[in-house]
Amino acid sequence: MPDGASPVLDVRGLKTVFKTRGGEIHAVNSVSFHLRPGELLGVVGESGSGKSVTMMSLIGLLPSPPAEVRGGEVLLGGRDLLKLAPRDLQAVRGAKVGFVFQDPMTSLNPVFTVGNQIMEPLMKHMGMTKAQATDRAAELLDLVGIPDARKRLKSYPHQFSGGMRQRVMIAIALACDPDVLIADEPTTALDVTIQAQIIELVKELRQKLGMAIVWITHDLGVIAGIADRVMVMYGGQVVEQAPVKQLFANPQHPYTRALLKTVPALTGARAARLEVIQGQPPLLQGEPTACPFRARCAHAHPRCEAENPARRAIDGLPVGQGHDVACHWTPPPTSEVAHA
Amino acid sequence: MPEPLVRVRNLKMHFPIHAGILRRKVGAVKAVDGVSFDIFEGETLGLVGESGCGKSTVGRALLRLYELTDGSVVIGGEDIATLDPDALRKKRPTMQMVFQDPQASLNPRMTVAAIIGEPLDEHTDWPEAKKTERVYELMDQVGLNRRFANRYPHEFSGGQRQRIGIARALALNPKFIVCDEPIAALDVSIQAQVVNLLEDLQDRLGLTYLFISHDLSMVRHIADRVAVMYLGQIAELSPRDALYAAPLHPYAQALLSAVPEADPALEATRQRIILKGDVPSPANPPKGCNFCTRCPKVIPLCREEKPRLSEVQPGRFVACHLVAANQDTVGGHVSPGPEVREHNQQGELS
Ligand SMILES: Nc1ncnc2c1ncn2[C@@H]1O[C@H](COP(=O)(O)OP(=O)(O)OP(=O)(O)O)[C@@H](O)[C@H]1O
Ligand SMILES: Nc1ncnc2c1ncn2[C@@H]1O[C@H](COP(=O)(O)OP(=O)(O)O)[C@@H](O)[C@H]1O
Ligand code: SF4
Ligand code: SF4
Ligand SMILES: [Mg+2]
Ligand SMILES: [Mg+2]
Numbered sequence: 140m141p142d143g144a145s146p147v148l149d150v151r152g153l154k155t156v157f158k159t160r161g162g163e164i165h166a167v168n169s170v171s172f173h174l175r176p177g178e179l180l181g182v183v184g185e186s187g188s189g190k191s192v193t194m195m196s197l198i199g200l201l202p203s204p205p206a207e208v209r210g211g212e213v214l215l216g217g218r219d220l221l222k223l224a225p226r227d228l229q230a231v232r233g234a235k236v237g238f239v240f241q242d243p244m245t246s247l248n249p250v251f252t253v254g255n256q257i258m259e260p261l262m263k264h265m266g267m268t269k270a271q272a273t274d275r276a277a278e279l280l281d282l283v284g285i286p287d288a289r290k291r292l293k294s295y296p297h298q299f300s301g302g303m304r305q306r307v308m309i310a311i312a313l314a315c316d317p318d319v320l321i322a323d324e325p326t327t328a329l330d331v332t333i334q335a336q337i338i339e340l341v342k343e344l345r346q347k348l349g350m351a352i353v354w355i356t357h358d359l360g361v362i363a364g365i366a367d368r369v370m371v372m373y374g375g376q377v378v379e380q381a382p383v384k385q386l387f388a389n390p391q392h393p394y395t396r397a398l399l400k401t402v403p404a405l406t407g408a409r410a411a412r413l414e415v416i417q418g419q420p421p422l423l424q425g426e427p428t429a430c431p432f433r434a435r436c437a438h439a440h441p442r443c444e445a446e447n448p449a450r451r452a453i454d455g456l457p458v459g460q461g462h463d464v465a466c467h468w469t470p471p472p473t474s475e476v477a478h479a
Numbered sequence: 480m481p482e483p484l485v486r487v488r489n490l491k492m493h494f495p496i497h498a499g500i501l502r503r504k505v506g507a508v509k510a511v512d513g514v515s516f517d518i519f520e521g522e523t524l525g526l527v528g529e530s531g532c533g534k535s536t537v538g539r540a541l542l543r544l545y546e547l548t549d550g551s552v553v554i555g556g557e558d559i560a561t562l563d564p565d566a567l568r569k570k571r572p573t574m575q576m577v578f579q580d581p582q583a584s585l586n587p588r589m590t591v592a593a594i595i596g597e598p599l600d601e602h603t604d605w606p607e608a609k610k611t612e613r614v615y616e617l618m619d620q621v622g623l624n625r626r627f628a629n630r631y632p633h634e635f636s637g638g639q640r641q642r643i644g645i646a647r648a649l650a651l652n653p654k655f656i657v658c659d660e661p662i663a664a665l666d667v668s669i670q671a672q673v674v675n676l677l678e679d680l681q682d683r684l685g686l687t688y689l690f691i692s693h694d695l696s697m698v699r700h701i702a703d704r705v706a707v708m709y710l711g712q713i714a715e716l717s718p719r720d721a722l723y724a725a726p727l728h729p730y731a732q733a734l735l736s737a738v739p740e741a742d743p744a745l746e747a748t749r750q751r752i753i754l755k756g757d758v759p760s761p762a763n764p765p766k767g768c769n770f771c772t773r774c775p776k777v778i779p780l781c782r783e784e785k786p787r788l789s790e791v792q793p794g795r796f797v798a799c800h801l802v803a804a805n806q807d808t809v810g811g812h813v814s815p816g817p818e819v820r821e822h823n824q825q826g827e828l829s
Contacts, residue, residue, distance in 0.1 A: 338739075417672075
C-alpha cells in the first residue's frame with residue numbers, strides 16, 4: 140500500500156464526553172488516526188476503552204445529550220464531517236461509510252425482509268428503481284456468500300443463523316460501495332468456525348473491492364490475521380500505533396506488552412502460570428491529566444501522575460505514520476528482552 | 480488407574496418441543512445425546528465446542544439441575560441421576576457451579592457477605608459468628624478485601640463479581656466444581672486474574688473441575704484433558720497436549736484451525752479448514768455421523784451409520800469412521816477404553 144497516498148479518512152484530536160448525573164465521562168480523549176486507501180486498520184482495547192464511542196462520534200451516531208463531541212476534525216473526501224448539517228451527514232453515512240456492528244440481530248429490523256433492508260439504501264442514496272435495487276441486492280447477497288441469494292431476499296432476519304445475519308449486515312454496509320467500512324466487533328458474538336468464515340469473506344472482499352476498513356476487536360488473534368496497521372486504545376486514548384508486525388514483535392507500551400503476555404497461546408510453549416495485569420481499567424471521570432494506565436503499570440513513576448504522556452514516534456517517522464507510543468517510559472531494546 | 484471422581488455414562492438430556500393449543504409433544508431437542516466420560520480427582524477436564532452444542536446442559540445435568548433423560552452420573556460412588564430428594568440435598572454441598580455471567584448470577588439486593596454465606600444458611604446450623612468467620616476466610620481465599628463484606632454486587636467490577644461467585648461456590652468445601660464459561664464475560668486483562676485464582680484454589684484445596692469454555696487457548700492453559708463436543712455428542716476426548724498437537728477428529732481439526740493466534744507471522748502461514756454452512760438443529764440431527772453435513776472428509780458410510788466413540792490411541796477417544804478405520808496404522812495399539820467402549824454414542828440404534 141502506498142505510504143504516501145493521502146488518507147481516505149483523517150481523524151484529528153477527536154474528543155467526546157458524556158454528561159451524566161455523576162459528572163462527565165471523558166470517553167474519547169484527543170484521538171487521532173488516519174486510514175489509507177485499501178488499508179485495514181485494527182483497533183484493539185478492552186471494553187470501555189473508547190473504541191465504539193470513537194467510531195460512533197466520527198459519524199454522528201451518538202445521541203446528544205448525553206454525548207457531546209467536544210473537539211476535533213473528521214476529514215472524509217475533503218470535508219469535515221463534524222461540521223456537516225445532520226441531513227448531509229446522513230447521506231454520508233448511507234453512501235460513503237458502511238457500518239457493521241457486533242450483534243447482527245439488534246441491528247437488523249425483524250419486521251422487514253432481508254431484501255428490503257439491503258434495497259433501502261440503494262433506492263435512497265443511489266437513486267435506483269425497485270427492479271435495479273432488487274438485482275443489486277441479490278448480487279450483494281451472492282457476494283457475501285449466501286446461497287440461493289435471490290430466493291433468500293424474501294427471508295426475515297430470524298430465519299437466518301448468526302453468521303448469515305452478519306453476512307447480511309456486511310451486504311448492507313457494502314450496498315452503496317462505500318469508501319470506508321467500519322466494523323465494530325463484527326465477529327465477537329460468533330463461534331470461531333463462523334468467525335473464520337467471516338474473516339475469509341472480508342479478505343476476499345478487500346481484494347475484489349479494495350475499500351479501506353477499520354476493524355474493532357478485543358481479540359489480538361483476529362488482529363494478527365487481518366490488520367495492516369494496529370491502534371491500541373486504553374482509557375479513551377490511543378496508547379500505541381504501529382504496523383501489525385512491528386506491534387507484535389516490538390511492543391512499546393506497558394499495556395500492550397502486558398496484554399500480549401496475558402493471553403495464552405494455542406501452540407508452542409505453555410506457560411505454567413498466566414501473566415496478570417493487576418487492577419481495573421480507569422473510570423474516565425474528569426479531564427485526563429495523568430497517564431490512564433498508571434494505577435496498573437509496573438513502570439509508573441512520578442511523572443506519569445503529573446503529566447498525561449503525548450504520543451511520540453519511536454522510528455523517526457511522523458506520529459501516526461510509523462510506530463508511535465504514548466508513554467514516559469522506554470523499554471529496553473528487544474534483543475535484551477529476548478534474553479531476559 | 481485410580482477410580483474417577485466423576486463417571487458419566489451415556490448421558491442424555493432431551494428437552495420436549497410442544498406445539499398446538501393442546502401443547503402436544505411434537506419432538507425433542509436432543510441437547511445432549513449419549514455422552515460418556517470420566518473426570519479424575521484433582522483433574523481439570525475442559526469441555527469445548529460451539530454455541531448450542533450442549534456444554535452447559537452437560538454441566539447442569541452433572542449437578543442434577545435437570546432430571547436426566549437417560550444415563551448415569553456417578554460422583555464419589557453415588558449415581559446422582561437416581562438419588563431421592565433428601566439424599567440429593569445431602570450431596571449438593573460436594574458439587575458446585577460457577578457461572579458465566581457474574582452479574583446475572585448474584586442477587587443485587589444481597590450484600591456480598593449474605594451471598595457468600597447463603598449456602599451456609601441453607602446447609603449448616605452454625606451460629607452466626609462461625610458463619611461470619613467462614614465468609615471472611617472465603618473472601619481472603621479469593622482475594623476480596625474483607626472491608627467489602629457489606630457492599631452490594633453492583634459496586635464491584637466483573638472480575639470481582641466472579642470472585643464473589645467463586646467464594647460462594649467454595650463455601651461448603653465442595654470436591655467438584657463445574658465452571659461454565661467463568662471468564663467469557665470478562666475483559667482479556669481480567670481473565671488471567673480469575674484463571675490463576677481457579678488454579679491456585681485447585682492446588683490448595685484439591686478441587687476437581689469441569690471447565691466449560693469456547694476459548695480454546697485458555698482451555699489449553701488450564702485443562703489436563705479436553706472433550707470436544709459437537710451437536711450433543713463428544714467428537715473427541717484426548718489429553719490436552721495430544722489434542723492440540725494433532726487433533727484426530729475432523730471437527731476437532733477444523734475447530735482448532737479456526738482459532739486465530741496472536742502472531743502475525745504464524746497467521747500468515749496458517750492453513751485454515753473453513754467449514755461450510757451452519758450447525759444443524761439439535762431437534763433434527765442428521766442421520767449417521769452428526770458432523771456429516773459439514774465434514775470435509777465425509778464418506779458414504781458416514782450418512783448411514785453413526786460412528787462410536789472408541790479409544791483409538793491410549794487415552795484418546797474419537798467418534799469417526801475414518802479414524803476408527805485407521806486404528807491399525809496408529810501402531811496396532813488398540814487398547815479398548817474398558818468402560819467407555821461399551822457405552823458408545825449410538826443410544827437406541829434403530
Ligand atoms: N431448557 C431447555 N429447553 C429446550 N431446549 C434447551 C434448553 N436448554 C438448552 N436447550 C437447547 O439445547 C442445546 C444445547 O444448549 P446448551 O445451553 O447446553 O449449549 P452450550 O453448548 O452451553 O452453548 P453456549 O456456548 O451458547 O453456552 C441448544 O440447542 C439449546 O437451545
Ligand atoms: N451513553 C453513555 N453514557 C455514559 N457513558 C457512556 C455512554 N456510552 C459509552 N459510555 C462510556 O464511554 C466509554 C467508552 O465506551 P465504548 O466506546 O463503548 O467502549 P468500547 O471500547 O468497549 O467500545 C466507557 O467508559 C463507557 O462507559
Ligand atoms: S506513562 Fe508511565 S504509567 Fe503510563 S504507561 Fe508509561 S510508564 Fe506506565
Ligand atoms: S464419521 Fe464421517 S462425517 Fe463423521 S467426522 Fe468422520 S469422516 Fe466426518
Ligand atoms: Mg464497543
Ligand atoms: Mg452454555
